[in-house]
Amino acid sequence: MQTVTRKKIEILADGPLMPRVVAALAEAGIHGHTVVPALSGSGRTGQWSEERLTGAETKQLLWSIASAERADALVQAIAPLLTSHRLLLAITDVEVVRGDRF
Amino acid sequence: MQTVTRKKIEILADGPLMPRVVAALAEAGIHGHTVVPALSGSGRTGQWSEERLTGAETKQLLWSIASAERADALVQAIAPLLTSHRLLLAITDVEVVRGDRF
C-alpha cells in the first residue's frame, strides 16, 4: 500500500481551552482530531501535576493529521491565541495511507 | 553518542481492537510497543469522549519504534484492517540511540 506525506499537528493546551482550539481547527477545515491527557509538566511559570481538583491548569495534548495546506491555515488561524492562551504548537511530517482522508 | 534514524509508528484504534493491532505488529516482526490513552476526539462519524461506560468506542494510541523495513512490513500487514476497523496510522522519521534494539 502506498503512503503519502501529511502533517501531524500537536497542540498542548489547558483542558478548559480545548474547545476553543478545536474551533480553530474547524475554521482551518480540519475536522478530525484526538485528545490525549497529560499528567504533569514544567515551564517558565513553574510546574504542575495532575492531582489538582480544578482542571484549570491541567494540560491536554491534541493530535491531528491534516494536509499541508490545512496545517498552514491552522497556523494562521491559531497564531493570535498562541501567546495569549499559552498554547504550544508543533507540526511534523508524517507518512499515512489513505491520504485522501485528511 | 551516535544517533541513527528509525521509524516511529503511531496507530489510533478502539481499545477492544488493540490486541489485534498488536498481533499485526508481531506479524511484521515488531515486538516493542507502548499504548497511551485518549480522552476525546472527533471525526467523520461524530465526536466521542471518555465518559463512556462501554469501552467500545474509547480510542487508544499505540506508539512503537521500529526499523524502516519492519515499518514497511507493518503497513502491508495492517492495510486490510485500516478501513474495516477504522484505524489511523502515521509514520515518522525519528533519531534514536542504540539503534540495534529496533
Added chain:
Amino acid sequence: MQTVTRKKIEILADGPLMPRVVAALAEAGIHGHTVVPALSGSGRTGQWSEERLTGAETKQLLWSIASAERADALVQAIAPLLTSHRLLLAITDVEVVRGDRF
C-alpha cells in the same frame, strides 16, 4: 506566521525514574516538558499493563520541545542512563512558531 525547525524529544521511562529524567533535561538546559501517561506495553522483558498497584513498572512518556543544540546536549547527558535505566529516547524534527521560546 513564520515557523522554524526545532527538536521534539520523547523519552519513555518508568514513573519513579521520571524525576531523574527531568534532572537530565535541566542539565542540558531544557526547562520545559510535559509528561503523558501510558496504559500498557510490551518489550523484550515481557508485557505490562496499568492495573498494577505498584507504580514501579508503569511507564510515562515525556514530551519536550527544544533547540537542536540542547537536544544534542541531552543525548550526551542521558546516554549513561539509557541502558541501565531502560529508557527509550526518540528525537524528531518539528516546526514550531515562536521558536525563541525553546
Added chain:
Amino acid sequence: MIADTLTSPIILFFILGLAAGFARSDLAIPEAIAKGLAIYLMAAIGLKGGVSVAESGYTADLGVSAAAGIALSFLLPLPAFWLLRSLGRLDRTNAAAVAAHYGSVSLVTFITANELLKGEGLLVPGYMAAVLALMETPAIIAGLALARRGRPQPAVATPGGGLLHEVFLNGSVVLLVGSFLIGLIAGKAGIAPVAPVFEVGYKGILCLFLLDMGLIAARRLLGTRALTMRLGALAISLPLINGVVGVLIGSMLGLDQPTAAMLGILTASASYIAVPAAMRLALPEADPGIYLSMSLGITFPFNIVVGIPLFAALARVLG
C-alpha cells in the same frame, strides 16, 4: 407506579443526568469512578443472588426462568434483525449487531427495576441475577450467526478464539457469576461481615451511577450522526415487543408476578456494555454510532422511565 417512579431519588438522579447532558453542562463522572461503581453494583447483585439461592435452595422456578431467559436471548434477535433490515433499512452487518444488543440485557435496567419493584412490594427472587448473567451472551452468538449467514467467513476465522473468550470471560459475566458463587458458598452468615458495604450502600451508589448513565445517554444522543427517525422508532418498538413477549412467556410458564415482570424487563432491555465490546471485536465494520445510540441513548431511558412500570403492570394484569 409511574408517579411513584418519578419521585424516587434513583430516577430523579437519572433525570438530572439526562437534563445536564442535554443542556451540555460539563458535569462529568470520571470514567474510573463509573467503572468502580459498576464493579461494586455487579458484586453486590451477584452476592445477593447467591445468598438468596443458598437460603431457598434450587427451585423449579429457578430452572424455568433460566431456560426461558436463555431461549429468549437466543431467539429474540431474529425478529429484531428482520425489523431492522426491513423497517430500519440497515445493512446485514449493522442489523445483526443491533439485534444482538436487543437480545442481550442491561445490568443497570435490572438493578433499577429490582429497586423500583421492591418499592411496590414486588420482591424479585435473588436468582434472577444468575438469569441476567445467563442472558448476556446467547444473543451475541445469534447476532454473529445472522451477520455471517451466506458469507464466506472472511477475516473472522482468525479472531474466533478472541471472540469466544470475550463472550464467556468478559469482565461483567465473570464478576456476576463469581460473586453469585461466593454468595452461594459463604451463605448468609458468611456474608454478614461484608453486608454493610454491599447492602446498606447499595441504593445510594445506584443514584450516583444513574446520574452518570443519564449524562452518558444524553451525550450519546447529542454526539451521534448515525441515528435516523426509523431507527429511533425501532429503539422504542423493540423493547415494547420484547418486553411484552417476556412477560407473556413468564406468566404462561407459571412464574410468579415479580419474576414474570422481571423476565419481561430483562428481555426489553438492551445491552450497552458487554455486547458493544464484543461487536467492536467481531463485527468491526458495524457502526458503533448506530448500536450505542439506539440501546444507550433511547432504549435505556425509555425502559427506566416507562418500560419498568409498564411491564410490572402487565404482569399484574396477567398474574
Added chain:
Amino acid sequence: MIADTLTSPIILFFILGLAAGFARSDLAIPEAIAKGLAIYLMAAIGLKGGVSVAESGYTADLGVSAAAGIALSFLLPLPAFWLLRSLGRLDRTNAAAVAAHYGSVSLVTFITANELLKGEGLLVPGYMAAVLALMETPAIIAGLALARRGRPQPAVATPGGGLLHEVFLNGSVVLLVGSFLIGLIAGKAGIAPVAPVFEVGYKGILCLFLLDMGLIAARRLLGTRALTMRLGALAISLPLINGVVGVLIGSMLGLDQPTAAMLGILTASASYIAVPAAMRLALPEADPGIYLSMSLGITFPFNIVVGIPLFAALARVLG
C-alpha cells in the same frame, strides 16, 4: 473552638495532607478519586438542603440569606479589585480574575464549617446549600465586568456563549442545585432508602477529601513562582475583611447566629473550582499561578484552621 477544631479528625487529616505536601512526600490521591469524592459531597449537601427545606418550608430567612448572598458575591469583588491593584500591584486582568475568586465561594470550606459548627451545637439550616450555589456565579460576572471596563471588547465577543454556559451550567452548580431539587421533591421519606450512603458516610469521606486538599494546597504553594509577599498578605486580609462584612450584614439582617456565621464564612471563602475554570476560558491572559496560589494555597487553609472558628466567635458576640 480553635482547640476543638484542631483535634477534629477532619482538620487533622487536612493538616496531615499539608504536612505531607510540604515534606514533598509522594502521597497522592488519584484525580479521578478526588473528583468522585467531590461529586459525592455535592450530591450529599444538596440532598440534605433540599430535604430540610421540604421539612421546614420556605421561610423569610431563606429569602433574606439568598438575597444577601447574591448581593455580597456581586459586590465584594469591587473592594478586592481595588486592593489587588493598589496594594497587590496586579494589572487589571489579573486583579479582576483574583477578585472574582474572592467574591465567589468554596464548597469545601462550607462543608467543613457545617461539620465544625455542628460540633459546637450550631445547626446551620440546610437551605444554606442553596445559598452556596447562588453565590458561586455573580462574582464571575462582576470580575469580567471589571476586567473589560474601558476595553474595546476584543476576542471576548466570540466566546461569550461559551462563558455564560460555563457560568450557569458548570458541573458543580448543576449538581448542587439538582440534588437540592431532588431532596425537595423526594422529601425525608423518599430519601430514606439512600440515606445510609449520603448521611452516614459523609464525615469519613470528608476526611479523605480534606487530606487531598491539604496535599493540593501545599503543592500549589511549593510549585508556584508567581506569589509575592504582598499577594500573600492579601490572601489573608481579603478573607478577614469579607468574612467580617458577611457576619455583620448577616447579624444586621436578623439572621440567627449559625446562619450569620455561615454567611460570613461563605463570603470569606474563595473559589478554586468553578471560578478558575471560568477564568481560564474568559480571561486566558490572567495567570492561574496567581489566583490558584492565593485562593487554594493560602486562603483555603487559613479559613479552615483560623477563619471558621473566628467568624463563628464573631457571630456569637454579635448574636
Added chain:
Amino acid sequence: MIADTLTSPIILFFILGLAAGFARSDLAIPEAIAKGLAIYLMAAIGLKGGVSVAESGYTADLGVSAAAGIALSFLLPLPAFWLLRSLGRLDRTNAAAVAAHYGSVSLVTFITANELLKGEGLLVPGYMAAVLALMETPAIIAGLALARRGRPQPAVATPGGGLLHEVFLNGSVVLLVGSFLIGLIAGKAGIAPVAPVFEVGYKGILCLFLLDMGLIAARRLLGTRALTMRLGALAISLPLINGVVGVLIGSMLGLDQPTAAMLGILTASASYIAVPAAMRLALPEADPGIYLSMSLGITFPFNIVVGIPLFAALARVLG
C-alpha cells in the same frame, strides 16, 4: 482454619480474582480505584491502631514488638540474599533487590490476616499497625547495603537524597503513621463521627481490593519472562522460613498468641508497593520482572491462602 479461610468472602474474592486473571478475562479494576481503596484501607488501619493505643496506653508489649519488627526487617534480608545468590543464582544487584522485598512487609497481607485472625477469636492489638509501618523501611536500607558492598559507589551517590526521601516519606508510610497519630490525638470519642466509613465499610472494601490483588497477581505471573523454577521455589521457601522465625521470636519474647502470629505473618510477607518503587529508583539495573513476580505473583497468594492459617497454628502450638 484453612477451611474457614477458604469460605471467607474476603478470600473467595481473592480466588475469584486469581481465577479470572489466569483465564485471561478482561475483568479489571481501574488503577485509580485500586489506589483509592488502598488509601482508604491505610487510613482505616492507621486510625484503628491509633485509637487502640489511645485506649490502652503504651505497653511494654508495644515496645517489644516494635523493636523485634525493626530488627527482623533489618536482618532477614541477609539470609535471603545468601539463598537468592546461591540457590537462586541471581547476581548481586538482583539478589539484593529481592532480599529487600522479603525483609519488608505487605500491607494487604497484614489487613487480611487481621480479619481472618479476628474470625478465629484472635484479636491482634491495634498497635501492630505501627509495627507494620516501622517494618517497611529497614529492609530497604539493608538491601541497598548488600547491593553496594565492595562497589565503588557509582552513580548512586547523586540520588541518595531522593532515595532516603522515598524511603521515609513514601506515601504509604506517611499515611499509615499520620492516621495512627490522628487516631491517637482524636481518641475513640473524637473518631466516633467518622467511624461509620472507616469501621463499618472496612471488610466490604477489602473484598473488592483482594479481587483486584488476585487479578494483579495472576497477570503478573502470566506476563513475566524472568521467573525460573528455582526462584519460584524460593518465593515459597522464604516466607516459610521468615514466618517461622518471626513466630518463634515473638513467642520467645513473651508476646501473646495473636501478636506472635501477626509478627510471623509480617516477617513472612513481602513488599510489593513501597520497596519496588524504592528499588526502581536506587537499583534501576535490577529487573522488576524478578522481584515483582516473586513477591506479588507467588509469595502474596501463598501467604493469603496458606501462610496466615499456618503461622496462626504455629503460634497456637507455641503459645
